[in-house]
Every structure is written in C-alpha cells, then in structure tokens.
Amino acid sequence: MKTLRYHAVILVTALTLCAAMPQRTSGQSKKLIVIAHRGDHTTAPENTLKAFSDAIATGVDYVEVDVRASSDGELVVMHDATIDRMTTSHGKLSDLKWSDIKQLMVSDKKHPEFGNHKVPLFAEVLKICKGKIGIYLDFKDGDIEKAWRLIQEFDMENRVVVYLNKEEQLQGWRSHAPAVPLMASLPDTVKNINSYLNFQKLVNVQIVDGDHSDYTADLVRGINKNGQSIWVDVQEPDENEALWTKVLSLGVQGMQTDHPRELVRWRSSLK
Template structure:
C-alpha cells in the first residue's frame, strides 16, 4: 500500500518498486467495462443503461461523478447538461431537485429517463457489478463516505483526473485502487517504469493502441492490471482481435453486450 510520503520520495528519487492495491474481485479473467453503462439502447449514464450492462454480464459500469449546487453527487459525463438533457447549464449550477426535473434524451421518446444520483447507482450495483468511478468533479471524502454507507468498498475503483484527486484519495482511502492513464509519451518499458515509480497507480488506462506486448508484460510482472479504452464509432471484432493479440485482459467498450458475446465465442468468457 502506498502512502503520500512514499509517493513524494519516489517522485524525488525516481527509484523503487511498490505493491499495487488489489482491484475488485471479478468473475471473469477478461474484464469488460461498460463505458457510461450499456448505452446502445438507453441514454448514457442512466440507471437503465447500468441495468442493461448488468443484464449483459459486464464486469464494471463506468460512471462519471459530478457535484450539484447543493453538494449532491450525480452521474453526468459532461460538465453541462446541454447535450444529454432538456436543459441548459452546468451540473454545478443546479440543485439536485432541479436536476431531477430534467429528462435525459433517449432513442425512445415515449420513455422518461432521469439523471441518477451516486446513491442510486451504488444501490443498483451492490453485489451485482463493480463500479469504475471516473472522478470528474467531486470530493473524495464525500464520495468515499457514500461508498462506505452502501458497503461498496470492495466493488469500486477510481479513475483519477488530477493530482489533487490523487492526493485526496490517498489521504481518504489509501486502499482504494486508483487508475491512471499511461501518457502518450511512454513508448518503452523504461519509460513505463519511470511513470510507475513516480505515481504508483494500481491499474492503468489509456488507449488500447498505445500498448505493446512488452509494456503489457512489464505491467504483468508488477501485478498491475491494464484495462484501456477501445470505444470508438467503428469499434468491433477487428479491434477486439488486435487487443487480444497484444495480450490485453480488459477493455472499456461502448458495446459490452457484443464484446461479451465475442469473448464467449472465443472461449474466453
């Protein structure tokens, strides 16, 4: 387990090794992460999209956490509601009650979808699916308090977007698995080693195309999971073939149901 002091020493010296915090237990060897839920049918980051991911046997739902004007935690990818809801303005400019009056835009105009709270998502996911928490704009103390309230400490990992978030989570929950993206500048094992020594993430994200078998082998030697993004407009079996050939064992996808079926057909699920 890391401490803020050990992080500082390693950043200064560039030396040392560490033992990553374990990630949540999963039923499958190849991890499928439903990007913003399974949103092929339902609006992204909606409870319906998360339920669909559970039904389609994903291992994680990826949620985007933001804070309302009255300090409530909700899931919305963008900083504003403009793209996804029938309103205008930043998430932080609305109270929770005001956000609850908005409707999410969906393919089925006869259905009503709402912006979910973090509490609603935790309740839905408990003992059913793990949570990949993309920590957009929230306070680690408030988020972890809610995670503990629902008994979800062993079902959550946190994707870090800033140094302040990293420091905050280390202080609040030192055993929480924290994910960082591998920088585009890292092209070699030595470069990866320097990055890992400096920041000590518990698992890695990034774009699947940037990983080589050598980088993945080094990460495996460190017992460091690598579950990068593969989602794109044209994502499909050709991309998944490339990911398997590289040696990847987890992906964040826009098509979790199709990826799960692909893996089953390959005998990998």
C-alpha cells in the first residue's frame, strides 16, 4: 500500500473521538492476527468471492477487501483503478456503470486454472463474511455513508477496520462511523517514537500498518505503549517462516500475507 501522508491542516479538534480497538474473537490466536491480502489468491483470483470464501476456510482472522465506486455509485471490489489487469477489457472502473462491470469476468492471467469469476459487490462480500471473519476494508474511494449503511445492514459494525487512503476520508469516517477503528500507514517522516507521536496527534488512528521494514523493535514498543496495534505487510516474493519469525519478534500484533494457509499453519505451531 502507498504511505498515507497527513498534514497539519487537519483539525486536531475533529480527532478526539476514541474508537474501540478491534478485538480477537474466541478461537483466534493471541499470538498473531492473520490478514489474507485480497483474500486467498493462491486458490482463486484476488478480490473474488471464492478468494474470500477460501480465506475464511483457512482460519485467518481478517480478509483485506479493496472497495471502489462505479460511475453510478455502486461499491464494487477491485484493487486497481483500472480493469486492465484483472479482466480482458480496458478502462477506469470509475468510468463504468455497475451494469457494465457485472458483465466482466475476472481472472488471474498467471493461473488460468483458477477460472473466471464475477466482480463482486461490497455487499456480497459482507454477506459471506458475516459472522465468520473480520474485514480489513481498504477503502479506495466511494460514498462513506453508503459503505457504513451496508456494514450496519450486515451487522458487521464490530468486525470491520478501515484503512484510510486519502486525508479527506479521515473526517468522513469519523463523522459517519465514529466508533469504527481506523488504520493508516506510517509517513516516511516517522523514524522514531517522537515523530510517531507527532503523527498520532494529527490522525488518532487505532492501528498502523506498512511494510514490516518500516518498524524496529523500539518503535513497535513505543507504539504499543501508546495504545495502538501494528498490522504489518509481509507480502514478498520470498515470504516464508524465517520472515514471519523475524517480524513477530518485533512485537507486532498482525501480519497481512499473500500465503494465508501457510501463515495460519505456522501460527498454530507457535507455543
């Protein structure tokens, strides 16, 4: 994910609301929260209903879901701003109506054996996740009020955390859903706990993320002491147990992975 940079123009007075931290449910490991990046795309194309269903079956705690708006305001699930990579068509998703998007077929060009799948609506993802798993909502763009209404409709208010992609989303989510936990990446300027605390004065988020290389053990301890959780990205071509062991030793609370089955299996071996 791209680092989200906040500026001093954000009004601190608008950020005094305190949201509850996301909680582990019964059966989840206290050692580590596992997030499946765009679902389990080792078995199905990313961000498809099958990828999310397969991730649920692996026993992960959250699925990361990318949400964007069609030209007529429907909230659809796709990572890229264009449909070029995941379909045989071309163009910006935001230029297309839902009636056009729902005709598209998503596939993984590196794995044709995964087959072709529909582009899902956010509501469809909420439906299959309800009562089973949490959602790490990477909110690319769209109507925040509409997204929150859908989350409430499926009784997922306590199972969603929202990753902020734009400065203006911060006040939008605080206005419509003041209790939802928010997440942001560390700015490049954060190198130690003092610069982190200055960042937190502006944003007041409950979770921080970013690449695992952004963190040191000292920084992790300081962030945790300040009351925030850290869910890092470990998606790398050589993602493996050695990397997970190294990252866990920093003291982070969660990892977002491209290999959810293997990470869950490794987590279960921890004592």
